[in-house]
Amino acid sequence: MSDENFDYVRRRLGYDPDLPEGVEFEVLAYAPILWSGWEGDSAAVLFRILPDGKPQLHVLDGVDIAPETLLQALEDRIAIYERTAVKTKAFLAKARGLPTPREWRWCCTACKSEGRGDEPAVCPTCGSDDAWYNYKTTVDDRQPAVERLRGLLAPREPKDG
Ligand SMILES: [Zn+2]
Known part of the structure; x- marks a missing residue:
């Protein structure tokens, strides 16, 4: 598998x-380190000196993060990346005039309870984890999800004849 970043x-x-x-060495793993500024540590590297060196941590560019604090720094970075992804998605939705995930409604198709925000992992009312219908609406939408989704939620009428 070709990985240009790995070669870099x-x-x-x-x-x-x-x-x-x-010295001869082998890169065992790497992860990019992302910053919003113009200068920063660029990658976390796990490598070993050949032929029989132990794995060592290294910070490419070594601007701020010391190798002994690298693993905690990466944990902190992940939390920041996740918050940034949420904020970026909300920004895109807002810029495009769409409701943000926090404004969406979910409705449980099993018990017909509903709520706002991204759909929960399990229905807080009946515990179902596979009976969701999530739809994008705005905070100003006063129509209950059950009404809005009547066609999808109603049990099928048995056909006569
Ligand atoms: Zn439910």
Whole structure:
């Protein structure tokens, strides 16, 4: 499998002044580190010196994160990435004039209870985890989900004749 970023990380680590010159090494894993500024540590790298070195942590560019704090820094980064993804989705929805996920309604097709926001993992009323109908509406929409979804929620009438 070709991974241009993997090749880039391997090449950059090879130039790194922290590594003894001319040493053979193997990159075992890497993860990009994202910042909103113009300068920052660019990747977390797990590598080992060949032929039998132990895995070592390294921070490409080494601007702020020390290798001994790398794993906690990555945990902190994940929390920030997740918040950023939520904010970015909300921003896109707002910019496009669409309701944000917080404004959506969900309705349980099993017990017909409803609520606002992204659909819960399980229905808080009946506990069903596979009977959802989630639809995008606005906070100003006063029509109950059960009414709005009448056609989808109503049990099928048995056909006579
Ligand atoms: Zn339910």
